[in-house]
Each structure stands twice: as C-alpha cells, then as structure tokens.
Amino acid sequence: MGLSDAKALCPDLLTRAADHYADDRFLKLLARWADRYCPWVGFDGHDGLLLDVTGSTHFFSSEADLLDDIHDRLYSYQLNVRSGLAGTIGGAWAVSHFSKGVVPNGQLKAALSPLPAAALRLDETTCATLQRLGLRTIGDLLATPRATLGRRFGLPLMRRLDQALGDQAEQVNAVAPDVSYAARLNFPDPIGLYDDVAAALERLLHRICEKLKTQEMGTRVLLMTCQRVDRASVQVELRLARPMRDAATILPLFERSVREIDAGFGIDQIRLEALSVEALPAKQLDVGGAQVKQNDALSDLITRLGSRIGLDKIKRFQVADSHIPERSFIVSPAAYCEAEGEWEVQSGRPLRLFSPEPIDGREKSPPTAFRWRRMRFSVAQATGPERICPEWWLDDPDWRSGVRDYWRVETRQGRRLWMFFTPQNPAWFVQGEFA
Template sequence: MQRRIVSLWFPRMASDRILRSRPIHAPFAVTSHEKNTERLYCLNKEAMQLGLTSGMGLSDAKALYPDLLTREADPHADERFLKLLARWAERYCPWVGLDGQNGLLLDMTGSTHFFESEDGLLTDIHERLQSSRLHVRSGLASTVGAAWALSHFSKGVAPSGQLKATLSPLPVAALRLDEATCAVLLRLGLRTIGDLLATPRATLGRRFGLPLMRRIDQAFGDQAEQVNAVAPDVSYAARLNLPEPIGLYDDVMAALERLLVRICEKLKTQEMGTRVLLMTCQRVDQASVQVELRLARPMREVASILPLFERSVRDVDAGFGIDQIRLEALAVESLPLKQLETGCTQPKKTDALSDLITRLGSRIGLERIKRFEPADSHIPERSFIISPAAYCDAQGEWKEQNLRPVRLFSPEPIEGSDKSPPDTFRWRRMRFSIAQATGPERICPEWWLDDPNWRSGMRDYWRVETRQGRRLWMFFTPQRPAWFVQGEFA
C-alpha cells in the first residue's frame, strides 16, 4: 500500500485564532518580546498587504502605520488551539501528529479512498478551515518531507512515483534545512532541489555532512520518517447540571456521589488512582465555591472517598442555590489492579493508616502530619529524617542497633573530666547521682561532612541511670575532655 501523507501549515495561526472571536477588517499583528524589544510575530492579510513582515520591530511598524492593531502573543493558547485542530483532523484519519508550532501531519495511508480524489480531499480540508476563518496551506505526497515541502513552498498533490519531478523546482529550503546551510548552498549556486540532485552525492556529503543527506533521503523516501501521533489528553472530570438549584447537604452529597462514581470508574479502567480531588459548585449568582480534598494515598473507591468530603461540604455556602457541580481529579498516579487474598475482608494496616492521615489532614493540613524515616548514618542527629506522612511511603526499615533515646536534643555540658561517668553532676540546675552506667559506645564523625557539632572529634556514649529516676544519654569527648548530655530515655 502506497503511503500518503498530508501536511497542513497555518502560517497565520496566532492571528487567526484571535480574530476568529473578534473579526476585524484592518491591519492586525501579534507581537512577541525578542532581544529586548517588541517585534511582529504574526500578521493578518491586511497587515501583510501593507508590506509589514514578521520579525519587524513594533516601533518601526507603528512609525509606518500608527493605526496598526496589535496584541501580545500567547504561546500556550496557540499550543492548545493547535491540539484542538489535531483532534478536528481526526475526522480524516486516526493518525494525526503535530508539526512544529503551526502545522499538522496526517498519515492518510489507507484513508484516501473515502474521497473522490486526493485533490478533492485537500479541497474539503480547505473549505472547512476557511469557513472557520483559518488560513491554511497544504501538500500531499508519499513522504513527510515531500508533503512539508509542498505545503510551505508550493501546493497540491505529488503523484506517486513522481517525487523527483515535483520537488526539483522547489528551493533548497524546502528540505527543512537551517538558514546557515541554505545560505552556503545559495553562494555555491545550488538554488533548487534539482541542483542538489545533479551534484555528486559524495561531494555533498563531504562538504555538508549527514544533516543535508538525511533530509534529502527523507524527502525521497530513502530514509523512513514517522508521524508521531498526538497522545490523547485523558481528563478525569465530570460535571452535573441541575434542573433546579440545590443547597441542602444531603442533595449536594447525592450529586457528589454520582460524579464520584463516574470518575472512579474511569480511574479503574485506566488503572489509576487520585490523590487530589477538586469539587467546584457554581451558584445561581454566578459565584463559585471550591472544595479540595487531598488524600494520603492514591484511591479510587467511592465508598472510601465520599465520607471524606462530609466535613468540607457542610461548610459550603450555597447562597441562593447551586445549579452546577463539577468534580475533577487533579493529581493521578498509577494504581494497578491487585489480586485479592482469599478470606481477606479487613483493609490493610497501611491503607487504614493512610485513611486516618487523610481524615486528620482534611482538618489541619496534610503537610503538618510528619513521619520519621530512617537515614543511612550512624551519627545520632543524622540517623533519621522528618517527612510529610502523606507524601512518603514507610518502606525503610529501622535497623537493629544500640539503644537510642526517645528524646534527642543539642549537647548540654556538665562538670566532669574523667573518662568514666562522674558519680555526681549538675544538669539543668539539678543535682544527680549515678546508680548505673552502661558503655562506652564510640561514634566517630563522618569525615566527608563538615558538621560543626562534630568538630571536637569522636565521642564515647554512655547510658546512665540516675538515683533520681532520670535515664540519660551522655557522651565524653577524649580529644577535649568534657562530658555532655544529649538525650533522655523514656
């Protein structure tokens, strides 16, 4: 089956997008900030007829035509509009890809027979786009490079088997070469693709290298080039328009449950789970109220998610009534299906803990609920990290090691200079006498880290039980003889 590619180029897409909603019959230009100055980015037909060109400074254009209407460019809006055009182009074939910032590529292989002819296909595309106030140039050929060359430097259809005759009269820029390469070719007298084909291939390869040869081969089908289809944007959102305004708590929860069922079914089909849900209630006075629910783990069970909305929904100000409710899953993660264990009816402990964190987080915020995580360090202060419990998995295991105190604080000096713990000492304005001491446990500093708290060198730690009932964690520094208290056991 002969491959057929359609290239659509929208040279005035930025201006056409803006003027579709507000059509005018006057010179208009879209501007962009480049090299510390405002320049013309895209012009409509009337502005081009005045002699203005893209890249011209805005001040120069205003000096020539003070009545020129302008508007600042919005690349994100242009990108969204181009994706909408790609979805529209799927009416002709299922495989549509983007071509730069203002073009589309349609792989029409096996689909051209639905139209009377290939010329009729292009005519139909032009008529539909022109009715939507969009200017387009098109080309159809058996390769991506040839179709692009026709849409940008010519028009029409390149018949199968006649690529050489169709492309030869076109300029060398039709091969999608950079400006520097085109300038060198023009200085050498190679102005058209036919001139390149008449030049020995070895000569071109030695002078211009692989990029030029690759573009020639792609244009004539000697090197494959695929059309990368636009990945569909999956939206996990649902909306419910109400025939009569509602405001009661039970009515809002009933509507929310219907929306949750639709979203959770889609999440289950895609094997995804959500961590953030946003409910937007549109009131009859055109005001909107939003309720955001953050989850400690990816979820897609309606029965588990719906009760978590109860407290927030009770606080919603319905005003004179709510006539539309929209629910959207903002943050989704992969949540593969799992085999259920035989006879297992109780939820896992990890899931129950995550649900508890979610309920608490809905009141005080998920970021305020912390979790201790083990860290790979033998230094007491560095043996753990504190992370938000909702955004980290408790996968690390606390290694079995010497007993550590429940409370850990900065070292506090006490009196004493011998290597053995002093029989009596004063700490925090209190006098203690030692009943039992266990140790020492020598801990050396991590030489690769410059920690000011460990510049005194190694430490000998002791577990001390006092007659007054306090159980302390003390250490002695041999380099600079001194005693410190750093922790207290429960």
C-alpha cells in the same frame, strides 16, 4: 549570538525569559485547534505541528485554499506561521522551513532540489561538512552517487533523503487526547438540602470512578463546584492520602465539607472533577490482603483528619541514610510517603534525642560526677567511646566543632545517658537518654 552582543548592536532590543511550560501548553492547545482540519495531528519538535490531511482536502476547493484558511485564522489570532504541504513529511518540513506553498503531485524532487541540504532535517555538523564539500543543495546530493554518500555520511543522511522523497515510509504520531475526569449534573429546580447534594455527588462519583477504573487510574484530589442560582459558586476540595477510585469509600469523606456548604437560594448545577490522577493498576490480593486493607484504613484515617487540620500537618518519621544521630530520620507528610516497614534501631543509640546540653568536664574519660538539669549524678559504668565524624559535605552548624566521642553512661541514680566529648574543644555534652 550572545545576549550582551545583541544588546550592544541593538540597545532597544526587548527580551523576555523563556517559559517552556507555557510554550508546551500553548502548542498542545494549538494541536487541539488543528483537529478541525484533520484527525491526525502530531508535534514537530517544540515549535511546530504535523498534519496528515490525506482525505481532508476535499472539504476545500484546493490544497492551496486549505493552507490559506489556516493562515487566515492564525493571523486573526496575531500568530505568524510558516507552512508547507507535500506528499511526504520530510518534503512538507523542507518546504515550510525553506520555501512555502503546495508541492503538486509528481513534482516533489523538482521542488526540493534547489533547497539547501539543511532542509533534510540534518544536524549542524553534517550540514557544515556538506558545505565544505560543495554539496550545498538537495539537488547536489541527488546528483552524487549514493554509494559515495553512504560511505561518507552513513545511514542518517540516506534515511532523511529517502524520507523526503517518499522512498522510505514515515507517519505522523498523533497526539493522544487528554482524558477528562469530570462530570456535571444540572437540576431543573434548585436544591439545597444535604441529602439532595449528597445524592447528586454520589451519582457524579460513580461516573468518574468508572472512568478511572477503565483507565486504571486513581485520584488524589477531587474538586466539587456548586453553581448557585445567584451565579455565585461554592467549591469543596477533597485531598486524599492515597490514590482512590472507590465511590463508596470516597463519598463519606465528603460529608463534613458538604454539610458546611452555603447553598444560598439554591444550587442548580454541580460539577465534580478529579484534578490529580496517577496510575493505580489492579492488584491480585494474596495472603497479605489483610495487611493491604489495614494500610488503606490508615490512609483513610489520615484523609479524614487531614480534611479538618490539613494533610500537610500529619507527619510520619522516615528512616534516613546517615550516621549522624540527628540526621538518621526525616519527618515527612504522611499522605505523600509510604511506611518503610519496621524501624531498625541501631545498637547503642537511644530512642530519645535532644539538643546537646553541656555539663562540667574537660577530661577525655567520662566525669565520675557531674551536674545536669539541676541534678547531681555519679557514674556507675561507662561504655565507649564511639567516634562519629561530621558529614563534611553538609554545612551543619552543630557539627562544625569536629569529631565527637560518644559514651553510654549509666548513673547510680538510675538514669542512662548518651554523652559525647569533643576533642578539638574539650567539653562534655548530654544528647540522649536510654529508656
């Protein structure tokens, strides 16, 4: 029911907003914990786990004892769980959701027959239709001819029924283990000199980069944690403008930060971890290899400057798809975007733009003489108009006045200006200047 109806029936009802990210993270941690019982652990939706305990039950006196151990441990963590153990995934799912315990070998059909049809993992529409037809339990479905069920409900129902009884194979999709890109180095005696820290960092970098290369991954963020003898820790974070896995290239980028480390009475442990990784497949260099190296050199320069002032403060102009002069480009952090080749300047548009500055004039044609920025100009030639309409789907206060008629004006004083006229509210403005 809806939340308002539920609170009307139960005024003291406690509610909390769902955090799906935290739920998924907890389920992954629970899957790692379940590795103690079997090597094959998979997810069952967003609230369950599937364990293939084939060959693992002999570590316990019986299958029931295995389930009891799972429940006892989870209850100690204040978790309420439901479980079921059967010879098939569908049978275990049905028992865990609508019954409990262990289904002995050879008794799967008898254990599933009294359970409702929803225990076959069917959708709500199919379950409602089965209820109207009087087929309320799995036993009712088994007593009905297969040809009749197949014609009425099709393949999904028959597949779920066969999977539950073991007539159709189904296996657990095990959770792929997360690869940890981290390395640690302990020292028998504390160190504090820059050369010693740099040597240790180089060794850790080679270990992580080898793992990144094996996985065809690259890192954008590296975190070095130095544990001092007084139990305090010093951290150095390096953000890269491009994904990298070359230790020889990364190591010099750490130099400035490593020299500023306060070693205190000495450092007895250094840990290096790649916090942000992304795919970096191997590439075959061709005739354009020189251009690739040039782009990498630019990214390394951005990284060195960003370590001093911050990567977000180094900007790059990007082309935007808009006919509005002010919106024909965007400014983005250079470290998180790629250059889009040569900048194509639309004909008739100036390279220098500024906020519209009003001048005297009410006529539709450009004024023969006007005053702008405390200077007087006389028009030698005017080309136009070019009518530009506002983007009605964007609420831009500078364009609420309506359409604009742009003119390219050449003055006798040598200045070439980009001016526009607003027909709705007659007025003239200067917005750009040609080189």
